[in-house]
Amino acid sequence: MPLGEAAKKVPGGKLVRVKIDFEGELLKSVQITGDFFMHPEEGLEILEKSLQEIRFDEIEKKVDEVLNAHDLMLVGVSAADLSEVINSART
Amino acid sequence: MKWRIIPLETHDAFMNMAIDEAISETVASGESLPTIRFYRWKPSAVSIGYFQSLEGEVNVEECKARGIDVVRRRTGGGAVYHDHDNEITYSVILPESAMTLGITESYHEICGWIIKGLAQLGIEAEFKPINDVITGGKKISGNAQTRRGRVILQHGTILYGVDLHTMFTVLKVSAEKISDKMIAAAEERVTSVNRIKPELSYEDVLNALIASFIDGKETEEGILSEHEKKRAEELVKERYQSAAWNSLR
Numbered sequence: 001m002p003l004g005e006a007a008k009k010v011p012g013g014k015l016v017r018v019k020i021d022f023e024g025e026l027l028k029s030v031q032i033t034g035d036f037f038m039h040p041e042e043g044l045e046i047l048e049k050s051l052q053e054i055r056f057d058e059i060e061k062k063v064d065e066v067l068n069a070h071d072l073m074l075v076g077v078s079a080a081d082l083s084e085v086i087n088s089a090r091t
Numbered sequence: 092m093k094w095r096i097i098p099l100e101t102h103d104a105f106m107n108m109a110i111d112e113a114i115s116e117t118v119a120s121g122e123s124l125p126t127i128r129f130y131r132w133k134p135s136a137v138s139i140g141y142f143q144s145l146e147g148e149v150n151v152e153e154c155k156a157r158g159i160d161v162v163r164r165r166t167g168g169g170a171v172y173h174d175h176d177n178e179i180t181y182s183v184i185l186p187e188s189a190m191t192l193g194i195t196e197s198y199h200e201i202c203g204w205i206i207k208g209l210a211q212l213g214i215e216a217e218f219k220p221i222n223d224v225i226t227g228g229k230k231i232s233g234n235a236q237t238r239r240g241r242v243i244l245q246h247g248t249i250l251y252g253v254d255l256h257t258m259f260t261v262l263k264v265s266a267e268k269i270s271d272k273m274i275a276a277a278e279e280r281v282t283s284v285n286r287i288k289p290e291l292s293y294e295d296v297l298n299a300l301i302a303s304f305i306d307g308k309e310t311e312e313g314i315l316s317e318h319e320k321k322r323a324e325e326l327v328k329e330r331y332q333s334a335a336w337n338s339l340r
Binding site: 012013014015017031032033034035036037038039040041044073075076 | 140141142143144147165166167168169170194195220221222235236237238239340
């Protein structure tokens with residue numbers, strides 16, 4: 001499976017880095033690191049697992065869905081930022 | 092509301108983080124009063140944010156060689172070099188019901204206590220969202236918050252002095268080598284109390300911060316309970332000293 005990495009420093013926000021495995025249009029797995037905040041913190045593992053086997057063009061929607069479903073709050077980085085950096089890790 | 096104030100204590104990195112967690116538990120259960128503690132780190136240490144990559148952020152070999160401890164925090168945020176001689180660290184631990192503010196607003200509130208303390212020392216500082224205090228456009232204090240069990244834990248650092256060379260040796264700042272240019276760039280972003288007011292001692296700064304943190308509050312000076320000490324010792328072994336925790340990401 002191809003591997004990819006990317007990072008983004010959100011203006012006025014925090015840094016987020018991702019490492020991904022992917023196959024074509026499908027994200028197989030992602031590891032998210034950085035100096036952002038998420039409350040509660042355990043939510044990030046839930047988010048990473050929920051993004052497995054998700055199409056790249058559906059990532060932002062999925063992130064929003066998981067944040068809402070688990071009452072998670074991301075601080076310093078948005079769902080759109082996460083989607084952007086994951087998508088940019090593909091190239 | 093009455094607060095417990097624990098005056099400056101010195102511990103290693105693992106115990107400092109374990110004490111914060113142990114107090115969070117006893118504040119959650121109602122066994123302890125909301126607590127403000129001040130502390131420093133011996134030996135000097137690096138703490139990384141909960142979501143950071145240990146290998147990505149820290150020059151672990153260099154830390155080992157210099158006797159600098161490395162610990163993962165429960166809070167998000169960035170990597171911090173905690174120099175024993177140059178930094179004052181605090182924690183504020185209270186039930187969410189006693190501070191019904193959102194994340195940014197509660198950072199603003201607690202950072203306001205830091206700003207007031209610095210003002211008493213003649214240093215004009217301001218809150219910079221998300222979680223910094225700046226003076227003259229440069230960072231002088233970094234802060235991080237977690238909320239678990241309906242308890243707010245905010246801890247943060249106030250730079251008394253700053254040793255940028257060691258900071259950049261132990262922290263990985265991009266792939267670039269430590270260059271004079273990079274240090275010069277950092278000089279533009281970070282400052283410390285003794286750069287602005289060289290005449291102030293560490294104790295002067297600590298006393299001003301204690302005064303501003305307790306101002307307007309009903310407080311009693313306290314120590315850790317036996318239960319908290321025992322629990323903190325457990326957490327050091329179970330969590331903060333463990334490779335599984337520190338290498339989590």
